[in-house]
Amino acid sequence: MSEFIETKGLKKIYHVGGQKVEALQGIDLEIARGDFVVFMGHSGSGKTTLVSTIGGLTRPTEGTVLIEGNDIWKLNDKQLSHFRNRKIGFMFQSFSLLPTLNVLNNVVMPAIFSANSGKKDSDTLKSKAISLLTDLDMKRKVNSFPSELSGGEQRRVAIARALINDPEIILADEPTGDLDIRTEREVIDIFCHINNAYQKTLIIVSHSLTWLEKAKTIIVMKDGLIFKDLADPVEAIMDGVCKP
Amino acid sequence: MELIVLAMKDILRRKGKSLYLLIAIVIPVAILSTILLTFDNADSALSNLASKFGFTLIVQPKNVRVDRINQIGVNTQEYIPEGVIGEIEKIIREVIRNPKEKVITVVRLYKEGNVLAGKSEVNSVVAGIDFKTELEAKPSWTITSGRWPMGDREAVLGGTYASTQRVSVSDTVTIGDSAFTVVGILQNYNSAEDYMVFAPFAEVQKLFDKAGVVSVINIQSASLDKDKKLLQAAVEDINKNVPNIMALSPQQFSTMKYTLLKKTLKFLVAIVAATIAVSIFSIFNIVTSVLYSRVKEIGLLKSVGASRSQLLIIFLSEYLTIGLIGGMIGYPLGLLMTYLLDSFLLKLGAGIRVNLFYVPVALLVGIFCSFIASFYPTYRLSRIKITESFRTQWEG
Numbered sequence: 001m002s003e004f005i006e007t008k009g010l011k012k013i014y015h016v017g018g019q020k021v022e023a024l025q026g027i028d029l030e031i032a033r034g035d036f037v038v039f040m041g042h043s044g045s046g047k048t049t050l051v052s053t054i055g056g057l058t059r060p061t062e063g064t065v066l067i068e069g070n071d072i073w074k075l076n077d078k079q080l081s082h083f084r085n086r087k088i089g090f091m092f093q094s095f096s097l098l099p100t101l102n103v104l105n106n107v108v109m110p111a112i113f114s115a116n117s118g119k120k121d122s123d124t125l126k127s128k129a130i131s132l133l134t135d136l137d138m139k140r141k142v143n144s145f146p147s148e149l150s151g152g153e154q155r156r157v158a159i160a161r162a163l164i165n166d167p168e169i170i171l172a173d174e175p176t177g178d179l180d181i182r183t184e185r186e187v188i189d190i191f192c193h194i195n196n197a198y199q200k201t202l203i204i205v206s207h208s209l210t211w212l213e214k215a216k217t218i219i220v221m222k223d224g225l226i227f228k229d230l231a232d233p234v235e236a237i238m239d240g241v242c243k244p
Numbered sequence: 245m246e247l248i249v250l251a252m253k254d255i256l257r258r259k260g261k262s263l264y265l266l267i268a269i270v271i272p273v274a275i276l277s278t279i280l281l282t283f284d285n286a287d288s289a290l291s292n293l294a295s296k297f298g299f300t301l302i303v304q305p306k307n308v309r310v311d312r313i314n315q316i317g318v319n320t321q322e323y324i325p326e327g328v329i330g331e332i333e334k335i336i337r338e339v340i341r342n343p344k345e346k347v348i349t350v351v352r353l354y355k356e357g358n359v360l361a362g363k364s365e366v367n368s369v370v371a372g373i374d375f376k377t378e379l380e381a382k383p384s385w386t387i388t389s390g391r392w393p394m395g396d397r398e399a400v401l402g403g404t405y406a407s408t409q410r411v412s413v414s415d416t417v418t419i420g421d422s423a424f425t426v427v428g429i430l431q432n433y434n435s436a437e438d439y440m441v442f443a444p445f446a447e448v449q450k451l452f453d454k455a456g457v458v459s460v461i462n463i464q465s466a467s468l469d470k471d472k473k474l475l476q477a478a479v480e481d482i483n484k485n486v487p488n489i490m491a492l493s494p495q496q497f498s499t500m501k502y503t504l505l506k507k508t509l510k511f512l513v514a515i516v517a518a519t520i521a522v523s524i525f526s527i528f529n530i531v532t533s534v535l536y537s538r539v540k541e542i543g544l545l546k547s548v549g550a551s552r553s554q555l556l557i558i559f560l561s562e563y564l565t566i567g568l569i570g571g572m573i574g575y576p577l578g579l580l581m582t583y584l585l586d587s588f589l590l591k592l593g594a595g596i597r598v599n600l601f602y603v604p605v606a607l608l609v610g611i612f613c614s615f616i617a618s619f620y621p622t623y624r625l626s627r628i629k630i631t632e633s634f635r636t637q638w639e640g
Contacts, residue, residue: 049631055547057631078553081549081551084547084548090548100253109545110549112247113548113549
């Protein structure tokens with residue numbers, strides 16, 4: 001594994017009700033290509049802010065985010081949109097899918113923003129989307145709408161959508177937050193499959209211990225700082241940063 | 245799937261809100277179309293009236309308000325001395341420079357008075373005319389029953405006058421102390437003449453003690469009809485050289501009425517402007533509320549790589565499409581409103597003309613309203629921070 005993502009002195013300050021809240025207090029971090037990183041920590045520890053800063057969603061107050069040596073926060077809106085579109089596949093806990101589009105169109109959706117500048121063949125895209133959905137055991141639902149899907153099925157569609165542009169990084173914020181244990185395990189297995197089969201770099205934010213069994217790297221955050229690298233998952237439970 | 249398809253799917257998803265937007269656009273477009281089409285019809289009716297009038301030039305007493313072409317000289321206490329007729333004819337001859345051309349001069353004397361028609365006495369407009377020269381100038385003037393007068397004590401009645409007073413051919417009408425036999429009933433022309441009593445010119449002069457004066461002088465000349473510059477020259481020369489009269493052509497009369505209509509139009513444009521302003525304000529509110537209900541969706545689109553310009557394309561396509569549809573519905577609705585307005589209220593009688601030039605105008609107004617009202621909220625929302633959009637409490 002070679003070095004891939006690097007943050008230097010990353011700070012993020014929010015102004016809430018006239019008060020300064022330091023969500024990130026100078027994070028130095030390195031993530032290797034092909035890593036499977038899970039960020040854990042209390043609510044408000046800064047893990048979502050860190051991940052969204054790495055993903056080009058939240059601009060840091062200070063510091064740099066280097067992806068393959070390029071500072072993404074020096075990009076303009078169009079370049080940053082292109083970066084998000086090509087390099088990163090996102091997954092969120094809620095509101096992952098557009099209710100107006102069926103499963104197939106939801107999966108293809110990120111490609112239309114790149115196709116607009118690159119003129120991709122829509123049939124090729126649809127074939128690729130169906131292939132991904134087949135891989136995720138969702139082929140039978142290609143014409144269904146999000147409201148007709150279970151929580152687990154919606155996650156699978158969101159995963160397929162995250163993979164459609166063949167990004168190198170998958171960022172997922174609480175991807176299993178509202179799922180039952182069985183479905184959660186299924187989704188985590190899919191992530192493992194993506195990491196192993198597609199060699200994608202996975203960056204996950206979660207409270208759930210189930211991830212600990214599968215993640216290659218676990219980073220615990222506390223008060224806007226990296227708390228420690230966990231060698232033993234039980235330690236995290238003892239520190240009270242994860243749900244047992 | 246393309247950005248536009250994404251926008252179209254959103255329109256169909258939000259049917260209710262899309263319908264509100266559509267109504268907000270259709271109303272000003274329909275009102276604008278109605279006003280433009282009605283204005284067109286009024287103009288057309290006026291031109292028809294002027295061309296049907298049959299005379300090249302009209303001379304009336306000066307400082308008398310010109311309201312309707314067929315009412316020039318009616319209801320006024322001002323008269324023209326008969327002596328100027330020769331002077332006017334001389335000027336026209338000088339202008340046309342063709343001694344062989346036949347120039348017809350038709351004079352009329354209008355006077356209001358009590359007329360015993362049928363069983364009742366009514367205040368009526370009596371028109372003293374020379375039937376022979378009048379028919380020479382206006383061969384299309386038609387009577388529906390009877391014949392034209394040949395004697396001094398014979399009269400014809402306007403169609404409406406005859407029917408309302410229940411007078412028919414061979415009956416008698418009494419003007420002052422003089423009885424006239426009704427020998428003919430005129431066809432209705434949807435003009436003031438439909439309500440008049442026509443009697444021989446000299447008799448009317450005597451009856452109302454108006455010897456030596458006329459109310460209006462109508463002139464017909466083929467040269468002046470053909471050449472507008474000559475006509476203009478004749479009008480100017482008459483107005484310059486003959487005192488206390490005003491010469492005008494039916495075309496000029498149309499222009500005068502057109503100017504009046506334009507003034508009316510300005511007022512109507514103000515109404516349209518107000519309607520458009522209200523419409524834009526309503527669209528702005530609807531678009532803002534719709535977009536704020538879609539902030540999470542915007543965040544999602546941005547997170548998967550939609551740039552601000554792509555978001556603007558998606559959302560503006562939605563609203564401009566609704567604007568376009570609004571224009572497409574507004575114009576035929578305006579056409580229908582014009583038809584109803586003309587049929588039940590204005591009764592211009594010119595028929596409704598489908599002016600295709602107004603179709604793009606209607607479409608542009610619909611798109612304009614939609615664009616003006618939706619650009620700012622769309623622009624603002626396209627710049628929302630992704631993480632903020634996910635934190636919002638609004639739900640789509």
